[in-house]
Amino acid sequence: MSPRRKGLLYWCIGFVCGIVLLVQVQNHLYSNYRVEGKSMTPTLEEGNRLIVTKAGFDERDIEHFDIIVFHKNKREDYVKRVIGLPGDEITYRNGFLYINEQYIEELYIRDEADLGTGSxxxxxxxxxxxxxxDKVPEGMLFVLGDNRDKSYDSRHFGFVPVDEVVGKVNMRYWPLTEWQADF
Incomplete structure (x- = not known):
């Protein structure tokens, strides 16, 4: 085989190996997601691109207020914020969150004055x-969108099984002007 053909063969093998590696990384370590809809505004806007960590992920890694991606059904993945973990008692009084009877300030949601709704x-x-x-059942999560008036979330479809969680959002990379890695 000529050196030129040999070089081309090595290049093709390297390219195919790179594609296989990329597919494996996407399937097992990280995934790319595009935000659809306005349910997570202002934290995430429609069209934002996210990197979701899937590797080594289990129920013990999920914490209050993590932003997660989960399978809503066989065709749709949703992005929401974890409000309640297994065993939590969740109460909202006049728009204020209490977890296990303790008030929690939610700095990430829009102020009602910003919404212009007056409620x-x-x-x-x-x-x-x-x-x-009374409490979030074992193996389940209670999730809400940050744009509460426009979000289809646990208030509508119920608890999210932990085994349906794809992973935690760890980076917004698009648009570049809104790059963020501290979710």
Whole structure:
């Protein structure tokens, strides 16, 4: 075989190996997601591109207020914020969050004055009033979108099974002017 053909063969083998490696990284370590809709505004805007960590991820890695991607069904993945972990009692009183009877300030959601609605966007509810249980069940999460008035979330579809979580959002890389790696 001529040196030229040999070089081309090595280049092709390297290219194919690179593609295989890229596919494996995407399938097992990290994934790329595009934000669809306005449910996570102002934290994430429609069209933002995200990197989600999947490697070594299990239930113990999920913490309050993490932004996660999960399988809503076989065709759709959703991006939401974790509000309740297994065993948590979640209450909203006049738009204010209480986890296990302790007030939690939510700095990441829009102020009602910014919305122009004149009402607390989360309203008042308890897990009991929404789902008939006092606490988030084992193996489940309670998630909400940051744009509470426009979000289809656990208030509507119920708890998210932990085994449906793809991973945690760890970086927004697009648009470049909004690059962020501290979610």
């Amino acid at each position: 607390a966007q989360t309203g008042s509810f308890t897990l009991k009033s929404l789902m008939g249980v």
